[in-house]
Ligand SMILES: Nc1ncnc2c1ncn2[C@@H]1O[C@H](COP(=O)(O)OP(=O)(O)O)[C@@H](O)[C@H]1O
């Protein structure tokens with residue numbers, strides 16, 4: 079482990095804290111004190127009374143490695159080699175002492191612990207909190223609307239009925255429930271599952287919904303957050319739900335929840351299990367007046383945890399496109415072709431997804447451009463034969 083000179087370490091901690099504090103306009107946070115005496119370095123900073131002790135400890139343990147944890151005067155003491163950390167919310171301080179220079183891991187741990195100890199969660203907007211987690215929020219339909227998806231009329235209708243209507247007219251649902259239920263409970267679907275083979279428009283539909291419903295949609299790609307938020311996935315996931323329930327009405331889109339599936343070997347990773355249990359608890363905890371709707375998407379429903387599947391009120395199946403729909407999809411990506419030619423293509427393609435169709439068309443277009451650039455004497459836009467040969471190439475070695 080490399081160490082840093084005292085003044086470098088001091089500068090890193092100070093700028094790290096400055097940058098953190100700067101994000102929150104107008105919020106005043108106390109800084110850290112960093113001192114040196116002979117070979118001994120100490121860093122100390124305040125910790126708010128309601129800070130989560132477990133997560134402060136975790137910041138050190140996950141960054142620095144195995145540490146011995148002891149109780150000490152109503153707080154905790156962490157010991158690792160020549161490093162000692164005292165965490166005491168009653169006294170309101172975190173102190174790190176080391177005989178020797180700090181490592182970059184220790185500096186990281188101090189910065190993380192500082193942020194957790196001085197959380198400004200309550201003081202910043204839910205939107206800001208989500209953006210800080212590195213998530214994308216879709217607000218309006220960036221060019222996507224239902225025309226973008228060819229066919230799938232039944233799927234679109236089901237989405238209108240189960241997702242859009244409850245978002246647009248929550249009161250209608252509440253009124254019925256009040257009239258029919260002995261004990262009031264909401265009848266709006268809270269969690270909806272999009273399932274079906276890859277490339278059938280699940281992710282695209284979610285983006286269209288965000289625009290159509292005028293509700294912000296928080297896009298959470300489960301696979302990538304599991305690696306990006308390694309070690310704190312479950313805490314961050316809980317934070318996503320909390321921030322969303324603070325938004326007026328919102329959609330959470332958990333894409334590729336297969337990443338939470340049991341692995342083929344039958345085992346389930348410990349981190350995955352923790353994320354899954356947070357997810358189940360959060361879905362259960364949706365309050366009746368909570369306008370948040372969860373959409374989950376998966377290509378492998380059969381591998382999902384059965385407890386998770388049971389939490390979804392509605393499941394919408396995205397099938398592979400039928401002949402009629404394949405014609406429509408080809409028309410979206412090769413509009414110059416005649417109806418008869420589009421039909422021919424759709425027949426030749428066999429069972430493939432919308433994404434595959436798009437890929438075939440792209441492959442064909444690229445080849446056509448290179449032919450044009452070689453100044454072959456050909457038509458401006460690719461003809462049927464060219465698409466057929468791209469289809470053939472895909473069948474033979476996958477485009
Ligand atoms: N019915 C369709 N009409 C037009 N394009 C489609 C259709 N289905 C899929 N696509 C294309 O395939 C791409 C991938 O779809 P995507 O929504 O990512 O699928 P999934 O999330 O189900 O894997 C989309 O960007 C879209 O271009």
Ligand SMILES: [Mg+2]
Nearest residue numbers: 280281333375
């Ligand atoms: Mg997808």
